[in-house]
Amino acid sequence: MEKAEVAKKIYELVEKSTGKKKLKSSDIQKTVSAEAGVTRDEVKDALRDLVDEGKLIYTYFGGSFVEIPPKQ
Amino acid sequence: MPKKYQTPLLDELEKGPFPSFVTEIKKAAEKSDMAADELGQLEKSYRDRRGYGKHGGIVGVRGYGSGVIGRYSSLPEEFPNVANFHTVRINSTSAFFYTSKFLNEMCDIWDKYGSGLTNMHGSTGDLVLLGTNTENLETIFAEFSSRGWDLGGSGSALRTPSCCVGPARCEWANIDTLAINYAITQEWQDEMHRPAFPYKFKFKTAGCAVDCIASIARADCSIIGTWKGNIAVDQKEVANYEKGGMNIQEEIVNMCPSKCMSYNGKELSIKDADCVRCMHCIAKMTKALKATGEKGATILIGAKAPFVIGATLSWVIVPFIKMEPPYDEFKDLIRKMWEFWDEFGKNRERIGELIIRKGMREFLEYLGLDPVPQHVKEPRRDPFFFWSEADLAK
């Protein structure tokens, strides 16, 4: 699978959980690798790009989570 | 000119011989609005007997989920300049050695973009810059990283590893703590900066069982230098200690936990096979006694402060491992531990808590380690134990 597709799946997963359950990086890695049939490292790599681009951010609420940045 | 607050309560803490943190805040408050409001808010805390800090949230530098802790005042109207009071963790050097050149550069950056207040160091061992605004974070990161300095860990990530002074300035180091600390830090930059663990993970490396870095109390993974050979005795130096007023029988022999020493007034003898390598005799007679033979480390896992199940000290997982570059065996072991933690750990569960919840057997089997008596203080006393199909077939 193309990296862009993995990234899209990650973003959709985070979007879907927003407001329901905060996802940790490992939750995303586990879910997306299982659903898309790619390795954890591939998910990690795509996630890293999403965070570098600012499309997703890390947050901290008693633990570290991955979320969509708030609208300014 | 920053605002000047009346601080009658804090002023009391400028009296007395020990250096005063209040004086430090006041020094910074001469130049920094933020430090000035910090002083004002702290005086209010002293008056009201409560803190006014908040933490958490979404601040950080692009690409990282670590190294910046969002901190805020709960009284932003009263103290607007500490409405944001974010902490930046700079990854310290191994064993906290610095040059004046770096310290001055660090101060230049911090006076320009922060409150001018620091912690040298935070509890985990970061060089902590206390108090800046969200908009300065990228600049601060660019200023430091362009000079070769990176951010430390925070959140559910590998935290900045730290080590004792080791072979740099200590005759007792059995392992190269500074090199190990540096290697760990460089190997796992991603784990440090992009939090993907169930919770925090700390490494501390001590050169010997004196454990000046408190690894056994404060690190999820404690690496403690040890040896397999004998303690070499220089009898001439033993005699010098006695001449110097040491009561060798009382202070050394009687205090040996394994009772492996004896002294006949002339010669100190050690039954090395019974020695547990506690370091007492070596530490007290450093000129006379020296560990020899094969050197390595004991790896212990699980120390943490009381939350949630009560405080734990690290316990032995690998009694002896060679610790020489490139540390492949050690690194593989750690990766395997993290895999176990990733698979079974719950949010905010430290690795030690997970091992207690799942049982040592599952953990050791996952790592492919055989049980040895060194793993326990004593065998179990209850009759409730598991037998796997494989055990039954034996």
Add this chain to the structure above:
Amino acid sequence: MALPQRKTDIGPPHYKDFLPPVIQKNYGNWKYHEELSGGLMVHVSNTGEKIWTVRVASPRLLSTVTIRDYAAMADKYCGGYVRFTTRNNVEFLVSDEKNIEPLQKELTSKKYMMGGIGDRISNIVHTQGWVHCHSAASDASGLVKALMDEFADYFTTKTTPAKVRMAVACCVNMCGAVHCSDIAVVAIHRKVPKIDDDKVKNMCEIPSTIAACPTGAISPDPAKKSVKIKEDKCMYCGNCFTVCPPMEIHDPEYDGVAIVVGGKVGNLRSNPKFSKLAIPYIKNNPPRWPEVTKAVKGILDAYIADAKKHERVGEWIERIGWEKFFKVTGLPFTFQHIDDFTIARETFRTAATFKW
């Protein structure tokens, strides 16, 4: 002005670039060291080369003004090299013997405190407290300052039977080694958190809030989309407040500190030990907490009077017995002293041997 080019994942610089030349040359080749005074020691290598260390107390919370002063003194006397210890002391690393005295003179004239080496009270490791922590039940820096003023002589010159390691933590989260210190102060809350249901609903994850509770006192309150607390199970640890801020735990009237004793991290003579409860509560009395310094002094004096040479506080107490400890210190023994948390039964006396 353009920003310099940022770099990611470079880690810290290599430590070799920060070691004084004499250390680089004798790295791993040290033979022995000698404590020359409370604030001065010398390390001697197998080649005969030496490095002197002048140790100075710092309050840990340092302004850039003071750090620049350290740097200036390092330039003047130490070829620019200086290090910090894990207990927040500053160490000036002197390679040239004739620089020791002028450095000591300058330090003294600027009122820096030299000491902390050997069988003494070293600097107190501590946490952030009211400086900025969200869950602080007391200040940390202020307690440290008050205690170290009281024990200044034991840092600089006077000795103790063995080294004495103290710590202050501003809440039971214990971001300092309070749980394994000779004598330590830990700030505690004593009232059940007050729940702001509306805010909990919006700000908190209910499952992680429930999981944060060590005693299982928190359960869901579905009607309010919030949580409720079974008050008789709450031990006021504040872990829920850290995960879910609208569970306000601060209560200035009832917050205060406990004093714990007898912990150690080193393996020398006896195994590492946890600190145990000596005094369950002293009211917060800023700015100088006189009741706390008096209580710590009482314990310290009893230890100094009775311990054998090399015996740490915990080793001394184990030798004389805890019942004797309470007797010689005159501290009252209360219900709070008897454990009722996870390891309680391990601490009950399962023998008929004890002292009157």
